[in-house]
Each structure stands twice: as C-alpha cells, then as structure tokens.
Amino acid sequence: MSQTANPYAARDHARAQGGTVVEAMPTVPAAAADAPGPVVWEETLAPGGYASRRLARGTRLRLIDVHGDACASMLLFNAEMPTERLNVADTLKVQWNGYLGAGKLLLSDMGRVLMSILDDTAGTHDAFCGASSEASNARKYGEGTNYGPHPNARDRFMLGVAKHGLGRKDVHPCVNLFKGVRVADDGATLPEIGPFAPGRAVTLRAEMDLIVVLANCPHVLDPRPEWTVTALRATAWKDAVTAPDDPIRTSAPEALRAFLNTEDYYAR
Amino acid sequence: MPDQHLAGLPGPIAHNEVVPARAPWLHRVRRGQTLRIVDLEGNQAVDFLVYAAADDAERYSAQDTIAAQGNLFLKTGSVLLSNEGRPMMTITGTNVAYHDTIGGACSCESNTLRYGNHTKSQHACVDNFLDANVRAGRGKRDMVSNINFFMNVPVEADGALGIVDGISAPGLMVDLRAEMDVEVVVSNCPQVNNPCNGFNPTPVRMIVSEAA
Numbered sequence: 001m002s003q004t005a006n007p008y009a010a011r012d013h014a015r016a017q018g019g020t021v022v023e024a025m026p027t028v029p030a031a032a033a034d035a036p037g038p039v040v041w042e043e044t045l046a047p048g049g050y051a052s053r054r055l056a057r058g059t060r061l062r063l064i065d066v067h068g069d070a071c072a073s074m075l076l077f078n079a080e081m082p083t084e085r086l087n088v089a090d091t092l093k094v095q096w097n098g099y100l101g102a103g104k105l106l107l108s109d110m111g112r113v114l115m116s117i118l119d120d121t122a123g124t125h126d127a128f129c130g131a132s133s134e135a136s137n138a139r140k141y142g143e144g145t146n147y148g149p150h151p152n153a154r155d156r157f158m159l160g161v162a163k164h165g166l167g168r169k170d171v172h173p174c175v176n177l178f179k180g181v182r183v184a185d186d187g188a189t190l191p192e193i194g195p196f197a198p199g200r201a202v203t204l205r206a207e208m209d210l211i212v213v214l215a216n217c218p219h220v221l222d223p224r225p226e227w228t229v230t231a232l233r234a235t236a237w238k239d240a241v242t243a244p245d246d247p248i249r250t251s252a253p254e255a256l257r258a259f260l261n262t263e264d265y266y267a268r
Numbered sequence: 269m270p271d272q273h274l275a276g277l278p279g280p281i282a283h284n285e286v287v288p289a290r291a292p293w294l295h296r297v298r299r300g301q302t303l304r305i306v307d308l309e310g311n312q313a314v315d316f317l318v319y320a321a322a323d324d325a326e327r328y329s330a331q332d333t334i335a336a337q338g339n340l341f342l343k344t345g346s347v348l349l350s351n352e353g354r355p356m357m358t359i360t361g362t363n364v365a366y367h368d369t370i371g372g373a374c375s376c377e378s379n380t381l382r383y384g385n386h387t388k389s390q391h392a393c394v395d396n397f398l399d400a401n402v403r404a405g406r407g408k409r410d411m412v413s414n415i416n417f418f419m420n421v422p423v424e425a426d427g428a429l430g431i432v433d434g435i436s437a438p439g440l441m442v443d444l445r446a447e448m449d450v451e452v453v454v455s456n457c458p459q460v461n462n463p464c465n466g467f468n469p470t471p472v473r474m475i476v477s478e479a480a
Contacts, residue, residue, distance in 0.1 A: 083408040088331075089372020092429060094381045098370070099427035109394070109411065111377030128340065128370065130331025135353025154351065168325040169409040171351070183423040187341040187366070189334060220335045254381045261380060 023066075023231055024049055030236075035062070037237035045070075045216045045232040050156035052163050052213040053234075054079050057266070058241040059206045061115075063214075065122065065178045067230035069195040071222075072177040072202075073131050073153040075161065075170075075213040076106060076114045082166055082211060084110045088127050088173040094254050098183060100125040100175060103248055105255055106204075112262040113207040113255075116248045122200040124180030124192040131157060131174050132220040141227045150227040156215035164211050177202050178232075179219035191221035195230075207242060207262055272439065273306045276361070279478035289469040290458035292396035294404060296321060297446040300479035302360065304443045305417055309470035311434030313419040313457035315373045315393040317412070318348060318356045321449035324406060326350045330369040330413035340423065341366035342415060348444070351412075355447040362442040365435055368416040370423075373397060374459045383461045396455030404451065416457075417442050419464045433463045 004010040024046030030039045037060065041053055044066065055061060063072050078084035087109035092098050094107055102120040105113050131153035137144025144152040146159065157171045178200065180192030206212075216232040218224075242249055242259065249259045274281065282301060286308070287293045297303050305314055320326035329351040334340055336349055343366050348357045359367075372378075375394035379387040394411065401410050418436040423429045458469050 087372065087378075089370060089413045090375075090378045090381075093371055093421075093431070094378060096430050097427045098423050098429045107378075107381070109375065109377070109408075111375070111380050128331065129335040130329065133332065133351070133353045136332070136335070173329070173331050173413045183340060183427070185425075187339045187423070189338050189340065220332075221338075257381045257384070261377070 032235045035235050035237045037239050039235065039237045041234060041236035043234050045214060045234065047229040047231060048151040048217055050160045050213070050215040051234065052160035052211060055206045055210045055212055055236055057206055057209050058239050059236050060118070060203055060239045061206065061212065062201055062203045062235045063177060064233040065196065065200045066198060066233050068198040068200065069228060069230040070216055070232035071179040071219045071229055072232050073157070073174045073215040073217065074177060075157055075172060075174050077211040078108060078114070079209040079211045082164070082170065084108050085170070085172050086114055086175070088175060092127055094258070095252070098127060100127055103251060105248070105258060106175065107258060111258060112265055113258045114210060115204045115206055116242070117202065118205050119201065119203040122178050122196070122202055124178065124194070124196070126176040126179055126181035126219070128181050128183070128189055129176065129220050131215065132217055136220055151217055153215040153217040156217060157213055160213035160215065176219060179222070181221065189221065191219065191223065193219055193222050205239070205242065273304070273441070273473060273475060277304060277475065277477035278302055278480040281475060282478050283474070283476035285474050286471050287454065287456045287474055289456060289471050290391055291456050292400040293454040293456065293474060294400040295452050295474065295476070297450050297452055297476060299446050299449050302443050302445045302477045303452060304441055304475040304477065306473035306475065307418045307436045307440050308438065308473055310438040310440070311418060311436045311466040312470045312472055313459065313464040314417040314472055315397070315455040315457050316415040316417055317397060317453045319410070319451045319453070320350060320356065321451055324410065324451065326352050326354070327410065327412060328356060328415070330415070333369065340370055342369055348415070356450055357444040357446050360443045360445045364418060364440050364442065367442065368419045368421040369413065370429070371416050371419060371421040371431055373414050373455060374457065379461065387461060390460065391458040393455035393457050393459070397453055400453045416464070431462045431464045434466065
C-alpha cells in the first residue's frame with residue numbers, strides 16, 4: 001500500500017520528513033556558534049535561492065560566500081516606510097566612489113544610511129550591473145523562470161518583496177556582493193566572477209529598521225555558459241546602534257551628514 | 269535661415285517645445301518616432317526616465333542597459349533597456365562623446381549630504397520627476413536610476429567618480445528613437461551646486477519627429 005493513501009498515512013509520511021538537514025535551509029530558532037551576539041537570523045540560501053527579512057536598527061548581517069561562487073544581490077527598504085529604499089546612484093555619487101567595500105555606506109533616496117559595511121574579506125562587489133532578468137537568463141541559459149532550473153535575480157527579488165506586501169515597482173536597482181565589476185578607462189565594465197576562495201565574508205550593520213531582500217543567482221555578466229552559483233549563508237545578530245564616535249560615521253562629511261539625517265529621523 | 273536644430277530628423281515634426289530652465293516635462297513618444305533633445309546653451313543636464321506606455325511597471329533600467337552593452341557610457345547606438353530587458357529607445361545619434369547613467373538625479377535630501385543643509389530648500393530633479401510622475405498616476409516607487417544627458421561622470425582607476433565639467437556645448441543634441449510606445453519624463457536639472465549645468469540652469473528644446 002502507498003504510504004500516502006489516506007490522510008493518516010499521509011500525515012505520518014509528512015511528519016517523518018521533519019528533522020531532515022540539507023545545506024540550504026534556515027535554522028529555527030536562529031542559532032550560530034560563530035556569531036558574536038544574540039542570533040536573530042540564520043539561513044543558508046540555495047543556489048538560485050532568495051530570502052527577505054526584517055532587521056532591526058543596529059543588527060549586524062554577515063553574509064558568507066560558503067563555497068566561493070555565491071552572488072548576493074541585495075535590495076534594502078526602510079521597513080516602516082518602504083517607499084524609502086536603497087538608491088544606488090546616490091550611494092556612489094555621495095561617497096565620490098563607485099566601488100563598495102569596508103567603510104562604505106548604502107544610502108537611501110532620502111539622504112539617510114540604510115546599512116554600513118563593517119568588514120569585507122571579498123573586495124569584489126558591483127553597484128553598476130544590477131540583477132539578471134528572465135530575458136538575460138533566457139539568452140544565456142535558454143530560460144530563466146522562477147519555476148525552472150535557471151532562476152534570475154530580478155524575479156527572485158519580485159517574490160522576496162511580495163512577501164512584505166511590495167510589488168514589481170519596488171524591485172529597484174540593486175547591489176551585488178561577492179561578484180565584482182571594475183570600470184575601465186573607456187567605461188567598459190570588467191566582471192570579476194571567480195570562482196573565489198571559500199568563506200569570504202561581508203558584515204553589514206543595519207542603520208535603520210530594514211527589509212533586506214537577497215537573491216543568490218549567477219551574476220548578469222557571468223561569462224560561463226552553465227548557470228553556476230553556490231550557497232550563500234546569512235547570519236544576523238543583535239548589536240548596538242551606531243555610536244557618535246563610530247569611525248564610519250565620522251569618516252567623511254557626507255557620511256556624518258547621512259548619519260545625522262538618520263538620527264534625526266529617529267528623533268521621536 | 270533654416271532651423272539648424274531640425275536638420276537630419278527622419279520625418280515631419282510632431283512636437284516642438286522649449287522646456288524652461290529648472291522645469292519638468294512629460295511627453296508620450298510613439299514607437300518609431302524620434303525625440304531630439306537640444307542642449308540650447310550648453311552643458312545643461314537633462315535628467316531622463318522612460319516608462320512603457322502600456323505598463324509603467326516596465327521602465328528604463330540603467331543597470332540592465334549597462335550590463336547589456338558592457339559599458340557605463342551612453343553613446344550613439346546605445347539601446348535603453350527596460351527592467352524586462354526589452355529595448356525602449358535607441359540613441360540613433362549624438363554629437364556629444366558620451367552621456368551619463370550612473371550619477372542619478374539630484375534631490376533635496378541628497379543635496380543635504382553633498383553640500384549641507386543650506387541646500388535643502390533648493391529645487392531638485394527628484395522633485396521634478398515626482399511632480400510629473402504623480403500627475404500621471406505614478407509615485408516614489410517609480411523613481412529609479414535615470415539617464416543624465418549632457419552630463420559628465422568619469423570613473424577613475426580607484427573607483428573615484430563625480431560630476432565634473434561638462435563636454436557638451438551650445439546646440440549639441442541627442443536623438444532617441446522609440447522602440448515601443450513610451451512616456452518620457454524629464455527634469456531639466458535645476459542644480460546650482462555642481463558643474464552639471466555649468467552652475468547656471470538653462471532651457472532645452474524637445475523636438476519629436478515622425479518616422480521617415
């Protein structure tokens with residue numbers, strides 16, 4: 001007899017699956033032996049996976065490129081007013097630089113800091129080329145749907161934002177962590193795709209209450225003919241809100257004004 | 269004396285308008301029509317967004333456009349792609365070496381970061397975009413990275429970038445052929461704190477030509 005021929009058998013069959021451990025899964029309740037504070041989120045995203053999560057101001061978010069071939073595409077929203085979101089152009093322009101790394105800020109379109117990059121052992125990131133799309137994946141891999149074997153970052157974002165009540169119009173220009181793009185003298189975009197050493201990490205600090213949306217799909221400029229990406233680990237823990245003498249806060253006049261605007265927003 | 273700004277357009281003139289300094293502009297351009305933007309007095313940044321007329325959740329994507337052409341700079345032949353990866357407009361000609369699409373639009377809020385709180389009350393491109401978009405049923409969720417025609421944003425080897433002195437001049441132009449029916453939203457940039465307008469916002473001319 002089938003194991004699922006009636007509701008009782010089907011229930012037992014379903015329950016027998018509990019406790020299965022795979023690489024790409026959340027840990028609930030959140031726990032991580034290697035986190036320096038109280039863990040609030042621990043999840044490994046599958047190749048092609050995505051996640052969206054609320055993080056409180058002060059929370060640290062550590063992303064690890066577990067096997068050296070992850071691509072963490074990221075959207076950020078002010079959780080209490082999601083029309084405020086990451087503005088990639090302002091992020092680059094205000095900081096007078098196009099390359100992300102330790103000490104850099106991710107700025108909103110309202111002149112405030114959404115996240116600071118505290119630590120970065122990768123050094124290869126991209127704020128220029130954005131997310132792959134169904135069209136770009138179809139050109140490279142034959143198809144790029146959410147239900148197929150080659151999901152694209154933009155449609156993963158669409159699902160991620162939808163789970164916080166947002167829609168297509170909220171999928172804004174993103175940043176890509178772990179896969180890099182450098183700019184040549186003539187403006188050409190030079191991809192740095194790897195694969196890299198396993199275990200590279202980026203740690204960010206939430207400077208506002210956030211919705212963070214992550215997609216882990218091959219970079220849009222990945223030259224490899226095969227759709228190739230490996231697991232991405234996300235760990236978040238509680239920590240203090242940025243102090244007045246924080247070195248990133250005081251690193252530049254533009255940074256200080258962005259923090260002052262953020263603190264002004266929370267003066268309530 | 270013939271109107272030099274009309275030279276070389278493919279067909280009859282469907283629209284011809286001077287957008288005042290500092291003003292927004294919204295116009296529907298049909299598939300096949302060509303929009304010509306004339307930098308009348310030189311080095312006037314024209315902040316530029318495009319929405320698909322049939323579904324404005326489909327809009328210009330700077331990142332898709334950069335990734336597809338493998339270059340930050342917009343030149344003759346650049347295809348402006350939507351967030352769906354579809355061609356919206358093609359730059360069919362320009363006599364400026366390149367145009368920007370990484371610098372974004374100035375806003376009251378980012379001006380406070382870049383220059384100080386004394387600039388908060390100054391008019392800005394985001395307010396122009398919102399002014400035009402809100403009247404058309406769109407809002408802040410529709411604000412994405414834009415094009416800045418006639419604006420110069422070089423990137424140095426260490427990643428240093430910024431808005432520097434322009435490379436346009438009086439009477440230089442850019443022609444854009446619509447590849448689908450689109451709504452074009454422009455902010456004729458009012459910024460006075462950096463060289464994107466030569467510290468002096470000026471009018472620009474918008475000419476729409478029918479296809480040949």
